[in-house]
Amino acid sequence: MTGSEEPPSFKLGYVPGVTPAKWVRTWQERSPGVPLVLVATPAAEAAALVREGDADAVLLRLPVDRTGLHAIPLYTETTVVVAPKDHFLAAADEVSAEDLAEDIVLHPLDDTLDWAQPPGLPALERPATTADAIELVAAGVGLLVVPQSLARLHHRKDLTYRTLIDAPESRVALSWPDEETSDLMELFIGIVRGRTVNSTRGRPAAPAPAARKRSEANGKKPAGGRGGPRGTGSAKRGKPRRRS
DSSP, rough: OTTTSSSOOEEEEOOOOOOOOOHHHHHHHHHTOOOOOEEEEGGGGGGHHTTOOOOOOEEEEOOOOTTTEEEEEEEOEEEEEEETSSSSGGHHHHHHHGGTTTEEEOOTTTHHHOSSSOBOOSSSSOOOSSHHHHHHTTTSSOOEEEEHHHHHTTTOOOOEEEEESSSEEEEEEEESSOOOOOOOHHHHHHHHOOOOOSSSSSOOOOOOOOHHHHHTTTTTTOOOOOOOOOOOOOOOOOOOOOOO
């Protein structure tokens, strides 16, 4: 390698609210010689990040334009409504779109939920970002519907959130360019899918026959394993009551 060449690395983009820390730790354990570089990106720019080669892969929210991209859905987030702590909705465990009918519901321009018809009354203007919308909720202008991770990301002591049961859900996916998948990409796919280090996929090729025979002669046997998705819980339903 010449002095002008950069050392190998794996660049992973991620959108707000997505936390790749657990996968980064596993990567460091399995590929300590190749650093994983995190690249924060707005949701609207996530797909372009990999199309333009500024990242090897990206953790984004569906739906997106998948032209030229692979995408593996990883998990689905709960959708919540963010409200001031003294709002009547705070008395419930979960709410429905019908409960928002008389409230202004903010719909920021960076919203990634796939609405057929947003709930509530529309605001005069759409906030530019989710962060701007949170400020407006705190000011008593309206409510906001977002994936739960974004409600946590923008947590404020004067706000709370409740599950919205009949809203679109946000699916988080791993996406990368639709071309020949590299060994490093296969390694990361194996990590996010929960494959063990001894899995036959998402790792370097098996040892040559001679090396395998020597290993067997020493009493070593191959091991395998497979991870699986965690289950999701359910919440109790509590009907909110408006204050008179």
